């Protein structure tokens with residue numbers, strides 16, 4: 524008797540599992556049932572399966588979808604808008620543009636653009652901190668992305684014009700709002716912007732609500748030395764000490780950046796079970812500094828990789844981020860310090876753990892949700908294959924991704940979205956951003 528499965532991805536040239544043993548198999552197949560990986564093995568072992576759909580992965584590398592653990596997708600509308608500036612100059616210029624355009628509809632439009640770029644480039648999950656999370660989530664789900672977002676918090680009304688009390692009310696309504704939108708599973712998150720835009724009192728309040736909602740927390744921490752100095756002046760503490768003392772770190776917390784963490788900060792984050800999204804492209808471009816990727820991991824911090832928003836990093840290319848992360852390890856130490864397994868894990872399994880989804884995604888194992896990507900290996904720049912992980916980190920690029928599945932849903936097929944018309948999206952974006960001509 525044959526066993527019915529929804530999808531059989533057959534004969535993958537390489538199957539990079541990123542499982543506990545970091546196994547890489549040759550000529551392996553995977554079956555998917557109800558959005559989860561149900562079988563892994565050689566075709567001969569899977570011959571009893573009866574698949575509704577099949578994907579011939581000959582000459583392809585199959586690996587887990589990449590996890591972008593810190594970004595602001597709607598800022599894709601501001602790609603190239605703030606060049607030649609540091610974080611302060613960047614925020615000034617970007618916040619002015621956001622104030623002019625980012626209503627709910629435009630936040631959704633920008634997120635659709637970012638979500639499509641992410642998926643086409645092999646990213647299946649993003650941690651997206653942005654205004655109007657209900658609108659952004661609708662946009663991302665429409666395009667098929669696993670889109671972690673949540674209510675954001677600033678002391679001041681901010682670009683969305685919300686008073687503090689309204690932010691609190693919306694936070695309590697967030698789980699219900701999320702459930703009504705649907706899409707691939709994501710954890711509940713609250714996202715206070717940072718320790719320099721949210722007071723200690725407000726951070727304590729957010730931590731309390733997170734406890735009530737059993738929510739995780741995402742915020743920017745120690746992105747620049749200037750931020751550390753400002754927070755030190757205000758509280759006589761590092762941003763991490765503020766996070767500890769306001770009970771933010773009592774919750775599962777993932778920092779954006781963590782460039783300037785002291786040894787003691789790293790200890791505090793590790794002991795709390797916290798995570799950091801390492802964003803080397805954004806940090807280098809804004810001259811913010813170089814995060815201590817290996818030291819963070821050695822201290823016990825869960826480290827993921829992220830692009831940050833397109834207004835600072837200009838794209839959502841996680842292959843570029845993997846490569847930069849590896850280059851910075853060599854630059855900060857020696858080439859022998861580059862552990863390619865560590866880099867690939869940060870972009871997949873460890874990134875999934877960092878965002879709180881380690882039990883569901885990030886590796887190819889039976890029972891995990893099928894967030895997978897296929898890379899076309901039949902190309903000059905990917906030939907020959909002496910070292911599969913070196914190929915992934917140093918030679919492959921996002922344009923090599925041909926097919927993407929999120930929870931078993933074939934969202935990118937042969938380099939095109941199965942969900943939305945890319946040309947129509949581009950037209951809508953170009954029409955909307957014309958309004959920025961007035962403030963150039």
Ligand SMILES: [Zn+2]
Pocket residue numbers: 593594595743779831832
């Ligand atoms: Zn950011």
